[in-house]
Amino acid sequence: MSGPRRERRKTDPALSDPERLYVITGDLDDSERAALDLVTMVVAQAEPSPTFQPEQAAILRLCQAPLSVAEISAYLSLPFSVVTSLLSDLLATELIESRAPIVRATLPDRSLLEAVMHGLQKL
């Protein structure tokens, strides 16, 4: 086949460094905010009540069962960075709990991958 051809690129150590994870977004001074991933799972630790701001109450209502940050952003129609800032406040006051995602490690975890494959097989 003719046409344009691509040229392979090398891994750039500065771009592939796992240390770089979660340290890029806007507010570098706020480590809590930077730690929230799109798939950090969030669970409410309190019932929503009229004393909360509407956004906070909405998050507490949505997160009575576990929900990812991405889903919260989608259901609230708010940008990711706005949601992470609201969640940081709720985390600081322990109104929600969060669980960081399992990220790709330098050495992939075979048992994790086997669990994923097992789940996909059932689809």
Next chain:
Amino acid sequence: MDFRSSDTITGPRTEDVLPTTATAAVKVVIVGGFGVGKTTMVGSVSEIRPLTTEETMTQAGVGVDDNAGVETKTATTVAMDFGRISLSEELILYLFGTPGQERFWFLWNGLFEGALGAVVLIDTRRLEVSFDVIGRLEERGVPFVVAVNTFPDAPHHPVEALRRALDLPDEVPMIDCDARLRASSRDVLMTLMRYLHSLAVPLA
């Protein structure tokens, strides 16, 4: 802030509510050029109707007019579709359909680095739109497989010819798919997981 009253917010449908045990999440990124079928693939394997998350970036304008003191700002919104698969009572897989324009990737902190891996969707009619995306994944050291979305009027090329045009190493899996079919999209994800599994074997 523009925010609807919290009473009007619709959360997940009852059948989409996750069990309280669902606290371990992993993600996979589906990346490709404009119109290659990213949203279709996310939708065909997702257990929920695909959702959209957005990020906005505001940039101060530079020297666009001579009104001293007047700052112009441009806002760019980048949207991403995503879906979800409950793999077990504890483990949830999220799939993100990400546009190929890498200049916006930085908005999604850790999206690629934190992902288990990526699926590069290609359309054989416009192979070159995926060149840059593949290069970016290589630079970041993100493992990926290449899925060839089969459009009816697309020229059919043997996989080996595509591999050469894309300059892909022999070990990078390539697979034909129809992103509209759940089983086909599932096979693509399986191919990615098997590849990641093979990488987990230490090369002695």
